[in-house]
Amino acid sequence: MLFLKRFSELRADFADEAILFHDELRAGTRTELGCKWTPMGHRPLAPVRIGYENTYLYLTLCPFSGQGYAAFLPHLNSEQFGWFVEQVQACVGPKSLFIADGATAHRIDLFDERKLIFERLPAACPELNPVERFFKEVRKQLKNKVFDCLQDAQSRIQVIVEGLFAEEGKVISLTCFPYLKNTTLLI
Known part of the structure; x- marks a missing residue:
C-alpha cells in the first residue's frame, strides 16, 4: 500500500506518457511446457528440449501510451542494464519516471537524474509491474515450442x-x- 501512495504522489509530477515500467524476460532453448488438450485416457504429447542457452529481453514500456523500448541482451547484470538505460534515456523526453523491481542489476547510479527518475517497486510484488502482464502474453505463445538455437528463440520472441x-x-x-x-482515489 505504501508504493501505491508513493506512486500517486509521483504521478502528479509526471505526464502519463512519461511513466515507464521495466522488467526482463529470460528465454532460451529450454522448452516451457504448457497445458494440452487430449482425449480422455491419452497422454498428451509435446516436444521437449532441455537447453541451457539463455537470452534476456529487456523491456521498458509506458502503460498509458503503449510505447515501448526493447533489446535482447546476453546477461542480466548492471553493465547490460546500464547500456539499456542509456538507450532509453536517448529516446525519452526531458523528464520521465522509470519504475523497476529491486534486482541487483537495477542500480540508481546508472541513471541521469535529469532524464530518468528511478523508483523501485516493493520486494516480491510482481503484480504491481505491468510489464509482467505483457510477458505473460509472450510466454503463453512460447509454450510447447522447441528452439534448436538461441537465434530461433530470439526471432520467435x-x-x-x-x-x-x-x-x-x-x-x-x-x-x-x-x-x-x-491513483487519485488512493490519496
Whole structure:
C-alpha cells in the first residue's frame, strides 16, 4: 500500500506518457511446457528440449501510451542494464519516471537524474509491474515450442513482441492496470 501512495504522489509530477515500467524476460532453448488438450485416457504429447542457452529481453514500456523500448541482451547484470538505460534515456523526453523491481542489476547510479527518475517497486510484488502482464502474453505463445538455437528463440520472441505492439491498443489493454489509472482515489 505504501508504493501505491508513493506512486500517486509521483504521478502528479509526471505526464502519463512519461511513466515507464521495466522488467526482463529470460528465454532460451529450454522448452516451457504448457497445458494440452487430449482425449480422455491419452497422454498428451509435446516436444521437449532441455537447453541451457539463455537470452534476456529487456523491456521498458509506458502503460498509458503503449510505447515501448526493447533489446535482447546476453546477461542480466548492471553493465547490460546500464547500456539499456542509456538507450532509453536517448529516446525519452526531458523528464520521465522509470519504475523497476529491486534486482541487483537495477542500480540508481546508472541513471541521469535529469532524464530518468528511478523508483523501485516493493520486494516480491510482481503484480504491481505491468510489464509482467505483457510477458505473460509472450510466454503463453512460447509454450510447447522447441528452439534448436538461441537465434530461433530470439526471432520467435521478436515476432510475438512486434505483433503485440502492432495490434492497436493491445499493450494499453494489457498493462494499464486500474491502480495506475485511478491513483487519485488512493490519496
